[in-house]
Amino acid sequence: MISVLSSRLNITFERCELFRNKLIVLALPLLLVPLSPVLAQVEEVVLRVDGLACPFCAYGVEKKLDKLPGPEAFDFLINEGKVMILEWDPEVPLSFEQIDEAVDEAGFTLRGVKGSFIGTLDKDAKGFYLVMPAPSSQRFYLHDSIWDNEKLWWPLEPGDDALEGTEDAYSEATLAKLEDLLAGRNTVKVFGPVHADQSTVRQFALGIEKLELVQTEP
Amino acid sequence: MRNQKLIVLGLVVAAGLVGARVNPAQAHEPVFSVGPETIYADGVGIESEFEFGRGQDERFQALHYEIIYGYSKDLSLTLSIPYITGRRLEGNTSSGLGEIQFRGKYSLFKRDSLGAQDKVTAIFGLKLPTGRETAQPPLGSGAVDTMLGISAGHESRKWYRFASLRYLVRNSNNSISPGDRFMYDAAFGLRPKQSEYLEADFVALLELNGEFEFAARSAGIKQADSGGNTIWLGPTALWSKRNVMLKGGLQFPLVQNLRGNQGGDDFRAVIAVEYHF
Numbered sequence: 001m002i003s004v005l006s007s008r009l010n011i012t013f014e015r016c017e018l019f020r021n022k023l024i025v026l027a028l029p030l031l032l033v034p035l036s037p038v039l040a041q042v043e044e045v046v047l048r049v050d051g052l053a054c055p056f057c058a059y060g061v062e063k064k065l066d067k068l069p070g071p072e073a074f075d076f077l078i079n080e081g082k083v084m085i086l087e088w089d090p091e092v093p094l095s096f097e098q099i100d101e102a103v104d105e106a107g108f109t110l111r112g113v114k115g116s117f118i119g120t121l122d123k124d125a126k127g128f129y130l131v132m133p134a135p136s137s138q139r140f141y142l143h144d145s146i147w148d149n150e151k152l153w154w155p156l157e158p159g160d161d162a163l164e165g166t167e168d169a170y171s172e173a174t175l176a177k178l179e180d181l182l183a184g185r186n187t188v189k190v191f192g193p194v195h196a197d198q199s200t201v202r203q204f205a206l207g208i209e210k211l212e213l214v215q216t217e218p
Numbered sequence: 219m220r221n222q223k224l225i226v227l228g229l230v231v232a233a234g235l236v237g238a239r240v241n242p243a244q245a246h247e248p249v250f251s252v253g254p255e256t257i258y259a260d261g262v263g264i265e266s267e268f269e270f271g272r273g274q275d276e277r278f279q280a281l282h283y284e285i286i287y288g289y290s291k292d293l294s295l296t297l298s299i300p301y302i303t304g305r306r307l308e309g310n311t312s313s314g315l316g317e318i319q320f321r322g323k324y325s326l327f328k329r330d331s332l333g334a335q336d337k338v339t340a341i342f343g344l345k346l347p348t349g350r351e352t353a354q355p356p357l358g359s360g361a362v363d364t365m366l367g368i369s370a371g372h373e374s375r376k377w378y379r380f381a382s383l384r385y386l387v388r389n390s391n392n393s394i395s396p397g398d399r400f401m402y403d404a405a406f407g408l409r410p411k412q413s414e415y416l417e418a419d420f421v422a423l424l425e426l427n428g429e430f431e432f433a434a435r436s437a438g439i440k441q442a443d444s445g446g447n448t449i450w451l452g453p454t455a456l457w458s459k460r461n462v463m464l465k466g467g468l469q470f471p472l473v474q475n476l477r478g479n480q481g482g483d484d485f486r487a488v489i490a491v492e493y494h495f
Contacts, residue, residue, distance in 0.1 A: 050331050055416070060257070077414065078375070078415055108330055
């Protein structure tokens, strides 16, 4: 009985091996084709929220954020006062107003936003920008994340240096790296604190805590 | 005379129900008094509660069904429908619908910090005469009562503290006017383990609740066997996970300074479940 089963299993395994080999052969050409970037424009957003004393209270934040068009998955680090938006609809641009309103209606206070964003670089007289792919095409003014205080989170006041677009916005190392990435027309990922320009509301600034290459333009 | 005494006793007990259950608890709050929490804007919650108590003269048990709505982040409204499953007073027993209450909380002050929230909230309530006052013992006072108060609290990841003051204006549609009630409360709590979201969360509280009741009056004359001051003390517990909370508590009278010849209370207890949609 066992020998019969064993022989049948062996046959099954051999057939699986054959099938697997055929699958590899069929799939090989696909592996050789460069994958077009399936990029989430907004990769991850971290909200610093004050007032989160208990998990039961935090449920209101989940309910409110869930109603927004962008966020699709959440996690909470209550001990750190953080709400992690783990997935974001790639067709929906980041909206400070909506997030702030959602946290406020939940009964808490939004202290700041950090995020991980993917896009291409652009530059003008003011400085460098991270440009999100269409349809969002949201632009973040980039600057070095050099301040180590809560003010850096969001929002900055009009006239703050980070939004003035001077050479002081970047260290020499950051400037060189940005110039190099811009020249290569690369897709990059930037993580850092996000600010909104109070005067325009819709202009965002993004402090560079981490800057890495995602994909080189072919 | 005996009828008058029964009326007074019935009114006292009916008001006791109102006083004990003016507690639109949302989130982590005291069980036997009122905390400053409001539910999130457009939030809806339901609560089902069983309370029971015993005294020298009477025993009662009741079910309360509540629906809570967040009109805004600052204003929460609650509809409470009590069903008295049994009240026994001097050999008589009654049961039935109790006195429906509308209650509200409005946030006056809020200060958020990392892992903590300080809040002050105005409290108001209205009790409708839906309980049969002709039942023996009465299930209601037959009149509309109003309540106004204030609650303050500090909630943090580890420590909780609450305090509240409430004043209940009691009315009557018969010859005896029940005395108003002044309630003063304090509670202290501890979360032994700072649990994260989606983890079970437990908070233990110790609640101190005072109830000062003015004497009932008939034709302006104080009724001898009415009024007094009772201070309750006891532990309560809150267990929650995401949007469900179980809570319960037990209290004993620490001080009972009752006017005239009134039966005191032995204990009161509550167990409840709250769910936020």
